[in-house]
Amino acid sequence: MYNFKVKSIIHDYEVAFIDNTKEVLKNELKEGDFIIIDNKIKELYKDELNDTLASFQHIGIDAAEPKKSYQGAMPVIQYLIENGFRKNHRLIAIGGGITQDVTAFMASILYRGVDWYFFPTSLLAQGDSCIGSKTSINFNEYKNLVGGFYPPNKIFINPDFLNTLSDAELKSGLGEMLHYFIVSSEEDFRRFKKDYPQALVDKKVLAGIIARSLEIKKSYIEIDEFDKKERQVFNYGHSFGHAIESLTNYRIPHGIAVSYGMDMSNFVSVKLGYIPQQVRNEVRELVEKIWEGTTITDIELNKFTSALSKDKKNIGKQLGLILNKGYGKIFKDLRPMDDEFVSWLQEYFDTQLQPQFA
Ligand SMILES: NC(=O)c1ccc[n+]([C@@H]2O[C@H](COP(=O)([O-])OP(=O)(O)OC[C@H]3O[C@@H](n4cnc5c(N)ncnc54)[C@H](O)[C@@H]3O)[C@@H](O)[C@H]2O)c1
Ligand SMILES: [Zn+2]
Structure with a gap:
């Protein structure tokens, strides 16, 4: 397995290549973690993710550019606040670049910043966006115009996810x-x-x-x-x-x-x-x-x-x-x-x- 660390002004973070998502989720997640998952991944990887989704609160999002916006993120924030998510809890993003950007944006502003983990599932997210700290969302028709820098605490890359990509x-x-x-x-x-x-x-x-x-x-x-x-x-x-x-x-x-x-x-x-x-x-x-x-x-x-x-x-x-x-x-x-x-x-x-x- 190929692992490395990225130095960041905000906080250093680790990237791990993994081959068993189910096992890693079981070992890494703890009480209070809240999963933000691409609905498509939730459906495609039911068997692998069902145990985790049954044990942790989660919210599914549609990976579409219009959802990567205030209009898309605010109901999720509302849901988190109303369902017991606290500053010491963590967000766990499972999906591609859109799921990442929405989660990172929320993680950076909610309670002035909460920890988050990322399981990138698209090739773009695995080979590019997962590192680099950017958190932008779209503003009306303008792409990636609102946001900042807020890296995850840890990234787990499993290339097996790529088998279902179009x-x-x-x-x-x-x-x-x-x-x-x-x-x-x-x-x-x-x-x-x-x-x-x-x-x-x-x-x-x-x-x-x-x-x-x-x-x-x-x-x-x-x-x-x-x-x-x-x-x-x-x-x-x-x-x-x-x-x-x-x-x-x-x-x-x-x-x-x-x-x-x-x-x-x-x-x-x-x-x-x-x-x-x-x-x-x-x-x-x-x-x-x-x-x-x-x-x-x-x-x-x-x-x-x-x-x-x-x-x-x-x-x-x-x-x-x-x-x-x-x-x-x-x-x-x-x-x-x-x-x-x-x-x-x-x-x-x-x-x-x-x-x-x-
Ligand atoms: N934060 C950054 O540094 C950064 C860098 C580059 C791009 N981005 C942003 O990332 C977005 C593009 O990322 P993306 O291409 O991952 O978009 P995405 O999250 O929309 O994923 C693309 C499509 O693939 C589907 N998908 C994801 N994983 C899958 C899998 N394993 N099997 C089957 N389908 C799967 C999604 O449901 C979606 O339909 C853009 O919004 C772009 O601006 C951000
Ligand atoms: Zn790009």
Whole structure:
């Protein structure tokens, strides 16, 4: 089993890879713990979780972006307060990134902070979001705009959960993890690209990618947990990606939107002479496999530029874009939303959405 610790300004926490969720729940949970669980997981893993759910209070939530909001979180808080949850009790989240964000947000504000444990069940949550302390929820149509930093006390990763993920969710997780490998180095990117086909069918290969993804992320969050400087490069693909998610009403899963976003960032980086076309092509060949079967041709350019202009990384009227100067050389660039930039986006939507490597 591969375990490690993450250093945090708030409190250090442990990540453990496990293979028996039932046993770990039995050993780790104590009186007063309150489980927040994705309804889908509750149903899919009935046999494994029934004993625990019979012994502990729990509340099921639907993993949908509109639920990751005040409107979604407040009834849960009401329920917790009314059902005996105290400051010395703990929240136990079992689910993907949405269950995580809702639980983390509540854990951080309820009684000025309560302890929480996390059992990530989606690939995205196992290979990315489970570490890093972020707790944001959505505010109306604006994604991840309200929240802070509040890590769990412990994270238990069981890759067996991934057996029930849909193909799209698996690819979303891989797309999300890919951005860490490109930010890290050419060697990491090449390894990811080589392992990708096997990772879709072999959980051991996938677990290796998860472990490396977390290792890369850990090395950044331990020096810039609050996302002021070094960590910001992990927004690579995300300004464009968030705009795609919200303009398609979350039809496109997060990591797939980020894959489109990385290609857009690379397209702009080629226009600016930062990378040769060949680097963009190498990444494009891979991201096309990730987003295969999805389409974003219904997005209107003016809505896209408007969504981009509301990104939280922007400074004044400048867009805070994360661009590419090569593997391991992803960086933040401030650029105006001028006619030239808008014409590049227009060109992207007009000419770049057909498969180029099919
Ligand atoms: N806090 C952070 O640092 C951070 C980082 C990245 C993403 N996020 C957020 O995470 C969310 C995306 O995460 P996600 O993709 O895990 O979303 P999610 O929680 O919605 O899970 C995706 C889908 O997979 C289902 N699912 C989860 N585990 C499953 C399993 N084992 N088997 C079958 N189905 C399963 C869920 O019910 C849901 O339908 C976004 O809201 C994003 O903003 C947060
Ligand atoms: Zn992401």
